[in-house]
Amino acid sequence: MRPSWIEVDLDAVTHNVATIARVVAPSTVCAVVKADGYGHGDVPVARASVSGGARWLAVALVEEAVRLRDAGVEAPILLLSEGSPTEAPEVVSRSVVPTVYRPPFVEAVAVAAAGAGRAPYPVHLKVDTGMHRVGASPEDVPALARTIVSDPRLELAGVWTHFAVAEEDMEYTKRQAVALERVREALAGAGIRVGVFHAANTAGALEYPEARLDMVRVGLGIYGLRPAPHVGADLDLHPAMRVVSRVAMVRSLPEGARPSYGRRRPMPRAGVVATVPIGYADGVSRRLSEVGATVLIDGRRHPYAGTVTMDQVVVDVGEHPVAVGEEVVLLGAQGTDEITADEWAEWLGTINYEIVCDFGPRLPRRHLGGR
Secondary structure, three states: OOOEEEEEEHHHHHHHHHHHHHHHOOOEEEEEOHHHHHOOOHHHHHHHHHHOOOOEEEEOOHHHHHHHHHOOOOOOEEEOOOOOHHHHHHHHHOOEEEEEOOHHHHHHHHHHHHHOOOOOEEEEEEEOOOOOOOOEOHHHHHHHHHHHHOOOOEEEEEEEOOOOOOOOOHHHHHHHHHHHHHHHHHHHHOOOOOOEEEOOOHHHHHHOHHHOOOEEEEOHHHHOOOOOOOOOOOOOOOOOEEEEEEOOEEEEEOOOOOOOHHHOOOOOOOEEEEEEOOOHHHOOOHHHHHOOOEEEEOOEEEEEOOOOOOOOEEEEEEOOOOOOOOEEEEEEEEOOEEEOHHHHHHHHOOOHHHHHHOOOOOOOEEEEOOO
């Protein structure tokens, strides 16, 4: 088999969830495992998160929830966005708690619940307090909430919002929190009871104690990453992902030789290059070879020697002795050094979320630890 893979430390996930759970208590932790657990593997991460104290899980798509249920995951699952009305029967049959914010989907869930004999069925109503992506406008929430609580087929189990800039704009985040509080007051004034309120993502949970409410939805943090360096800077979070390959070929090249497609970079001196069987089809961006990125071999950093190709990269190891089969770490720790997702994000002008989510399905996930 091709010697390239992703290692996921499930003990790190469990540790991260437990660490965050202690900080946010008595708020409940909802572990966000959408997008295949941010590239880490949704089912193993879900189980590790529950082991760490997560009481809820959250996904973006109905099929993500189905995959968890098919794997035997029994924890409550929150669907973060409305599905299609045609998906409502699947949502109900799989005991997934849907987010709602438009009447057609509310009605579809009610019909599905009644048809399955599951009434009253819990839903969470999402409020758009400033993200302006999805959700009901604050002025529309009371009417939609009344529709839900007056329908014997439904239960208003939660109301929530999502912070847009919790890692960087305190004032805007506070305005969003105030907007949700006003919704809470309006519902209470109308005699509408709600199960739980929640607003905070990782940054909100760690930087705004007043926004923790009844539950926090933690995504990036459970994978040992931070949305900004200052977020939870005093917390001992452990990155869970390593991207690993092995040297497939070693050859000596003269000064000025230009390896790989485009012949873009001349060898600055005579030396050795190592070919590594991983490429942009796996999520290793071509731009890495243009921006001074490095890999780790034998605990030392070595630069890319030429353009990243679809299936392979070439690394300039200089005069350092390297053997076929030797471990190459593209992301993660080796020896006393570590190449972080934040470094990749800086190299590529993006965010660490995108880095870990971009590694493709050709790379098998090897899950280490866990119970």
